[in-house]
Amino acid sequence: MSGSHSHNHTHHHGELRGRNLLFSIFLNILITAAQVIGGVVSGSLALLSDALHNFSDVISLVVSYVANRLAKKEASLQKTFGYKRAEILAAFINASTLIIVAVLLIIEAIKRFQNPEAIESNLVIWLSFIAILANGVSVLLLKKDAEANMNMKSAYLHLFTDMLASIAVLIGGLLMKYYQLFWVDSVLTLAIAIYLIWVGFDLLKSSTKVLMLFTPDSIPIKDIVIEIQKINSIKNVHHIHVWQLNEDEVHFEAHIDFQDDITLTQFDVILNQVEALLYHKFKINHVNIQPEFGKSDVKDIIVQD
Template sequence: MGHEHDDMSPESKDKRVAIAIWANAILTLAQIAGGIFAGSLALIADALHNFSDMASLVIAFAARKISRRPADASMTFGYKRIEVVAALINYTTLIIVGFYLIYEGGMRLIDPPQIKGWWVVWLGAIALAVDTLTALLTYSMQKDSVNIRALFLHNLSDALASVAVITGGALILLYDLRWVDPAITIGIAGYILYLGLTEIGGTIKTLMLGSPLNIDTDAVILALKGIDGVIDVHHVHCWQMDEHEASLDAHVVIDTGAWDQFEDIKHRIKMVLQADFAIRHSTLEFEHPDHRHRDAEIYGHG
């Protein structure tokens, strides 16, 4: 996983998120009012998606602030993982909104209402401008943060939804195809669900202390066993401490003839972990062959 770029300060990134919050708040109110007046469910669907974006932005903004707190007695690992929690909340809201819109779209598809097409087109165009602005504000930040990536996907899907809403409004104006509005709503919802369900897995895995997605733990063990003096490795735990830092715990059995060199072996192990797997934090317990754990599992505590 990459690290935050040095060309933008945390304060500048916070300012970008704050601008996006205000833009989405104003847009949400305008779309809800316009959607009710125009009778467009697609417009209200887009507004609800924008509202979830605004809530996600607020959560992300707060999470970024909290994540900078130093470790203390009650949170010895620090607070950085709160950004992963924020991402989980944001993906969950995407999924809930997606299912709700499919239900509402299905009801409207059965009995399409009268819709004011011009209102749909104009408000959809305004939404597209705001969604594009928000996506641009978060694009450069999303590469380094699962929290901001969740926001970026929210806003990217919003921009695409706004294009669909404008297209639907135009078809209603030209051909009076009222069924297009709920059909587009269902399409938007399907895309929202796709984004949420495909992205939430990695976030859940991180919170479940799963192995980092970019690290092959079997390869890590093979590399450690290949170091001179190491005869076995077991009780291995590899997890993501936060978005950017991976950690490893392991019991390492040292050959009897190399027992007096275990400090050198430890140094070589840490160098391999850092150079080959970008694992900069490791806790190693060394065992003498005569006092090693018998029938120990490679992973876990068994």
């Protein structure tokens, strides 16, 4: 199998990722507690909705942290892939919670919009400002990992959208303080919810594709078949499956018909060519080939098992 992996670097990076998540969990617990108290005292739905979102952040970060720990566990006879999909599952759960929270916020915002209430804006302003700072620190901690890891991206999105929500709440608090526009509280809550649905759906779709073993969008199967069939001795490539196990592993399996009844030694040479081609040109790093000669099976590229 082609491709090299630095396990020591991965382990070290995973530990740093875990520490960043733990620190973000601690910050968000503090923010949530402060905003719940402040929302009740001030009567601000936007502040309470931000607290609810922060609480979902805490849950999502805990899910991400557990998944990050599980992903490091070794494979076994009962779990031959180990827990490599734990982080994808965490991303799916976190994306789902983003959308659920958004729907709840929309319902509450509509109710409050019909019956606006006076709000203690000073408390809203100060608590939202503190939340912006705390979430900003968490966002910076997770930003780099979010670019390459779906689980970390789900946690990052929770925190980033909450930072935006806190900014919206701060603006709303200022408008309520100086212009008595209390209906702004409900409007901002609706805007926050709509944005949550937008970012949550994209992540939900991406994680679902991986969990359902769909072919990654970046993998052109027909082009792969053409390239492999250019190799001498290969007659046909068929019965192909391509799937993404996690962020780091893309798996490819196929049946290959050979022109001649070659030896195992000859097959190994050709297999090395196929692995190198798939790795360097298509970033596929796990290859499983079933060699065939004169076998009368279905020769379609995709065959329903």
